[in-house]
Amino acid sequence: MNHRCCLTALGVYTPEHILSNNDLCALVDTSDEWITSRTGIRFRRKMADTETTSDMAVAAARQALERASLQVSDITHIIVGTCTPEKLCPSVASLTAGKLGAGHCMAFDFNAACSGYLYGLSICRGLLLAEPQARILLICAEAMSRRMNWSDRSTCVLFGDGAAACVLSADANAPLAVLRDVLCAGDGSLGRLITFGGGTEHVRNVGDPIGEDYFLQMQGREVFKHAVRRMADICQEALSRNGLSIDDVDVLVPHQANMRIIEAVGDRLHIAPEKVFTNVADYGNTSAASVPLALDDALGKGAILPGQRVLCTSFGAGLTWSAALMEF
Numbered sequence: 001m002n003h004r005c006c007l008t009a010l011g012v013y014t015p016e017h018i019l020s021n022n023d024l025c026a027l028v029d030t031s032d033e034w035i036t037s038r039t040g041i042r043f044r045r046k047m048a049d050t051e052t053t054s055d056m057a058v059a060a061a062r063q064a065l066e067r068a069s070l071q072v073s074d075i076t077h078i079i080v081g082t083c084t085p086e087k088l089c090p091s092v093a094s095l096t097a098g099k100l101g102a103g104h105c106m107a108f109d110f111n112a113a114c115s116g117y118l119y120g121l122s123i124c125r126g127l128l129l130a131e132p133q134a135r136i137l138l139i140c141a142e143a144m145s146r147r148m149n150w151s152d153r154s155t156c157v158l159f160g161d162g163a164a165a166c167v168l169s170a171d172a173n174a175p176l177a178v179l180r181d182v183l184c185a186g187d188g189s190l191g192r193l194i195t196f197g198g199g200t201e202h203v204r205n206v207g208d209p210i211g212e213d214y215f216l217q218m219q220g221r222e223v224f225k226h227a228v229r230r231m232a233d234i235c236q237e238a239l240s241r242n243g244l245s246i247d248d249v250d251v252l253v254p255h256q257a258n259m260r261i262i263e264a265v266g267d268r269l270h271i272a273p274e275k276v277f278t279n280v281a282d283y284g285n286t287s288a289a290s291v292p293l294a295l296d297d298a299l300g301k302g303a304i305l306p307g308q309r310v311l312c313t314s315f316g317a318g319l320t321w322s323a324a325l326m327e328f
């Protein structure tokens, strides 16, 4: 059996509309100086009112399929990582499959929040072991703007919308990258640190108002500490179980939540800052889409080159965290 998990191509989509820090100053009591110095974020994308999570997923998927020179009929599974689905049912994956004309392929969503991409790689690696013929579209799509409380300055400045997709198979001839290892972890006892509602927790009746808990709520400082510690630790674990040291890593692509978190993770890992790819300034935190959007951006800018070893890491609600080693 072929044990490879190959990334054939990546595709991305970000909405056209750019929200700058100054735009946010019109909504909440904040400043470009505060946001830039505390987070490194300058811009984020905001989807149009008419756009949906699956619209973004479809756009990213189409680009990935085109770059992989595949038809949608070649795809056996569509798996979407999202914490901001447009409906609880049907899944974004099913809606995406329908819009792409994917026929009878298996389609489902999962929610690992900002760790979605690496959790998704772990799911797909397992699937490819069981079904080596599978050709999987793994998509991460997030409509974070729909769950922002636009009067809460401590959260609404942080997040952005976007989607990224990749095609994964066991047998690609000239893959873009090979997944060497992926580790996923979490601590459900800390779930209260990042939440948003809108599920079946409360009994509701037609016409009931939505409460504040529908929107994202986060204990930023606590999350910050966990994010730094967990991402650094799981990166170390991924390296050591593969007999590697940080010097063997050419590029670190961390979750793009906050520049200060990224720098602190880099410091803990003792990796040179020039080896750490960031684009949080342009997109903010796009949750599950963050790591694959950064990978695509890094490839486009020549920051990741063929033959290089890339370490990715992510952290998010749940709490969830993960690390993956890839060879491009």
Ligand code: UT7
Pocket (backbone or CB within 6 Å): 029, 030, 031, 034, 035, 038, 039, 114, 153, 154, 155, 157, 194, 219, 220, 221, 222, 223, 224, 227, 257, 258, 261, 285, 287, 315, 316, 317
């Ligand atoms: O994807 C994983 C999930 N998210 C994260 O990883 C985010 C993790 N947390 C963070 O990135 C940071 O904790 C934040 C950026 C959210 C906040 O930065 P901080 O340095 O931890 O600030 P803080 O929450 O301790 O707040 C400091 C001050 C407070 O004012 P007082 O109480 O000192 O008067 C806040 O009210 O900054 C204030 N503040 C703001 N001021 C201007 C909070 N948000 C803003 C804002 N503009 N947007």
